Amino acid sequence: MRLSRTVRPNGLSESAEKAEGEQLVSMTDARTLGDRSLARCPVSHDNGSWSVWGNDEARRVAEDPHVFSSRVSRHLSVPNGMDGDEHRRFRAVIDRHLSDDIIVPLYPDFEHIALDVYGSMGDSFDANVFGSLVAVRCQSRWLGWDAGYEDELLAWIADNQAATRSGDYSRTAAVAEQFDSIIRRIIADQPGEATAALVNDTVEEADGERPLTHAEVVSILRNWTSGDLGSITYSIGIVAHFLATHHSIAEELRRCDETGDTRALDMALDEILRIDDPFLANRRRTTRDVTIAGQDIPAGALLHIQWTAANRDPRAFGDPDAYNPEGNAARNLVYGAGPHVCPGRTLSTLELRAALVALLRGGELTLVGHATREESPAGGYAAVPVTRVR
Ligand code: HEM
Structure with missing residues (x-):
């Protein structure tokens, strides 16, 4: 989500607890908190932020970068924390590396990875563990990272979630620094083809192209990968939970896989993540006084888009x-909207499709006991214990 890039909402549990008057019913689940907050008002103000x-x-805020600036932090964040022409120039760099031409040919390898990881799981397993292995291996395949970093990256996902x-x-902040140190070593070590292409890339300036700085490369790699390992892991847990609790839809999707209907599989993934989006929120700062849903928000206010x-x-x-995949697609905001709309959507969808296909081909999934929801300010499930019936 990518959370320096993906910002988990601040103060969410605290504010919701106050509004509920000390009542601690499911107070730790960000999705429940979001539903309750939305039922009270589409825009709210608490603890100094909106x-x-x-x-x-949410769409209006995301699509109006002139009024809702992404410059919310003093830390360099390429391209998430940028606005206007600066964002356009750096976004062009990002889009080059995440284009369909580069990403789509990786799908057969992603599917191979997911089937392989699935094959290594026992009959009963935690779908988040399956998800984190698929996330790390697909990402390493894309960026050309050595398998020797896998354990460190998996440990990092767990630390980041905690x-x-x-x-x-x-x-x-400490886990963000821990991630930067892994990235710096990978760049200095054997970066692999895709990472080397980024390290040697350039960005447009008024007087021509200039090489990316080291700090910019680290920021881009951090934003590509740090939160995404977490988002993909959580997303796979959510998809597995959905399959285990919706057997007739799972059966329908199994038929789509058999007939090669990848469009239906991808639409199903978007809809499952709409119902339970683990990528909670992103921040903006208002550049002038503005009114949304009858609420007057002053210039300079910090605001969270609660996806x-x-x-x-x-x-x-x-x-x-x-x-309702077809009916809900047009209003789906899982990958955002406006100039900062997710450039990793194709990559993410293909990694998730590979995981979905492996789960479908493995037989019917059922939950073993109950899945545990993550605690706000994280989304999705902390653990999804499942068993398969072949
Ligand atoms: C389930 C997985 C994912 C979800 C739900 C997701 C969602 C989002 C959302 C909602 C935004 C908009 C942020 C904003 O408006 O401030 C975004 C932006 C972004 N995403 Fe994704 N994303 C996912 C996976 C990925 C992947 C795999 C990558 C790349 C490797 C990626 C890279 C980015 C980047 C760089 C941005 C910032 C774009 C900009 O500021 O112009 N995302 N993502």
């Missing part, structure tokens, strides 16, 4: 849990 929960309102869960800024809640807005989707 949250935009509604679907129309730090996010703790809501402690110093812990999240998970916006993807479950009953005004946009009716029953937020009703599965």
Whole structure:
């Protein structure tokens, strides 16, 4: 989500707890908190920042970068923390490396990786463990990273999830630094073809192209990979949970896989993640006074676009849990909207499709007991224990 790039919402549990008057019913699940906040108001203000929960309102903020700036942090964040022409120039670099021409040919390898990882799981396993292995191996395949980094990257995913869960800024800052140190070693070591192409790439300036700086390369790689390992892991856990609790839809998707209907599989993934979006929120700062949903927000205010809640807005989707891939596609905000819309959508969809196909081909999944929800400010499940019936 990518969370220096993906910002988990701040103060969410605290504010929701106050609003519920000390009542701690499922108070740790970010999705439940989002639903409740949205039911009260599509835009709210608490603890010095604003949250935009509604679907129309979230889209409006994401599509208006002049009023809602992405420059929210003093740290370099390429291209997430940039606006206007600077964002356009760096976004062009990112788009070159995530183009369909580069990403689509990787799919057979992703499928091979997912089937291989699935084959190494026992009959009962935690789908998040399956997901984290698929995420790390697909990413390493894409970026050409040595398998020797796998254990360190897996340990990092676990540390990052624990730090996010703790809501402690110093812990999240420490894991961000830990990730930067892995990235610096990979660049200095054997970067692999795709990473080397980025290291040697250039960015447009007023007087021509100039090489990317080391700091820019590290920031790009951090934003490509750090949160994404987490988002893909959580997404695979969510998809496995959905299959294990919706057997007739799983059967339908199994037939789509058999007939090679990849469009239907990809639409199903978008819809499953709409129902339960693990990528919670991103930040913006207002550049002038503005009114949304009747709320007057002053210039300079910090605001969170609450994607998970916006993807479950009953005004946009009716029953937020009703599965309707075709009907809900147009209002789906899982990959954002506007100039910062996710450039990793194809990569993400292909990694998730590979995982989905492996889960479908492995036989029917059922839950072993209960899956455990993550605690706000993280989304998705902490663990999804499943068993397969071949
Ligand atoms: C399930 C997986 C993913 C989800 C749900 C997701 C979602 C999003 C969303 C909602 C945004 C918009 C952020 C904003 O408006 O501030 C975004 C931006 C971004 N995503 Fe993704 N993403 C995913 C996977 C990926 C992957 C695999 C990559 C690349 C390796 C990636 C790279 C990025 C980057 C670089 C941006 C910032 C774009 C910009 O500022 O112009 N994402 N993503």
